[in-house]
Amino acid sequence: MTPELIFEDDHLIAAYKPEGWLVHRSDIDKHENRILLQYLRDLVGQHLYPVHRLDKPTSGVIVFGKSSESASKLQAQLDRETSLKQYLAICRGFCPEQGLIDHPLAPVADFKHQRKRPKKDLPRQEAITRFRRLATVELPFAVDRYPSSRYSLVEIELVTGRRHQIRRHFKHLSHPLIGCPKYGKSIHNRFFADQFQCARLLLHAYRLRIQHPDSSKVLDFLVPPKGCFMSLIEEFQWSATLS
Template sequence: MTLEILYHDEHLVVINKPAGMLVHKGERLSHGREFVLQTLRDQIGQTLYPVHRLDKKTSGVLLFALSSEVASALVKQWSEVDKQYLAVVRGHLQDTLLDLPLAPPRDKFDKNWVPGPEKPAQTRFTSLAEAELDLAIDKYPTSRYSLVLCEPLTGRKHQLRRHLRHLGHPILCDSRYGKNRHYHYFRDHFGVDRMLLHCWKLHFIHPITRDTVKLEAPLDPIWQSIIERMGWQSALV
């Protein structure tokens, strides 16, 4: 596999992470899986230092530093980075700023897991487009969906997924926090085999040059097919 590089200089490298890849082996070892860090390290021949993470099922902008010093500087300024995600959610979502503290989600693989304390969590949600399809997937004769811009103001694990579930608008094809009936329908009829959450844009100050870096990760074919199916092409122009 060759990963799509969005930006590369002597301090940073940024890729468009495919859905279905874990960032590194430490997340959950499993035979036969591919990992972004090891794949990209072999691709560019340089040591990598992760700055942030994306869930396995999430695609989009993923940033690595090429030294521990740069990684540390980026982590320190991470709360100031402008992060924009795209999500397709169930229902017609109203614009909102959600302030809902979150505890770490349950780790089903850890037999000794105990609940942790809640920490502040804020996300701004903006509806970019809506659609209503003549599909009786659930108990209603039609099915409604929204294309949503998600801007996390904090960085809790599964924050966007859990906040959207709390609002009653789970991400389409999110098998953990959504409704599997919709997941199965879109998988079987539209070939959507992954959660529709994408880290679309990152804007930040380069820790060395102090230039403003603006990155955008193109949508993959599955995302493009859903945008076309819903008639949302103009929403992202």
């Protein structure tokens, strides 16, 4: 899949980021050449300024400013509850119908020198996630220790924006996301890869609602998943749950 331009004006652009693309170059993944920022700069023919980020395995809607001023105004919004950041995810088990996860998180250690510090000594940061279960499915496969396997489609709203927050919070809830090698369960990840040919992280930035940095008009970007994620939603008869 390749990125798609969703919206453009003189102040900002909104785009669809496929899974597997970095938002910008990073020392964490030096050899990746699928860089969204560079791709979109070439596409629109001008410099762009990052406003927020999505992890490499996460797909969905993302915005960039066309000036540092516009980007700063948008960033300030995302730090307040005047914006709305919603995700779709598939997790293991039947998760609660709705809830709020208020569980502080330590910073993610990406480099070896950061991992030398004991985890108990790392400062915890406030991390809050709201969620609502949209649908469930029970499959007649003994993936784990039960004769059948249960999964949930969940709508998730970020209140704070910590690194890997959604994946870490759902692991804490004992309903890890499917396709996550770091915080998920490998036996379920392999099942989805083998049975449904879907080996990606099933986490998608579904909706972003912000105010325009110049006119203050409300912009509401709603982008359904693509590829095997959408194929699963259709196969499990979940399409009607997407607003």
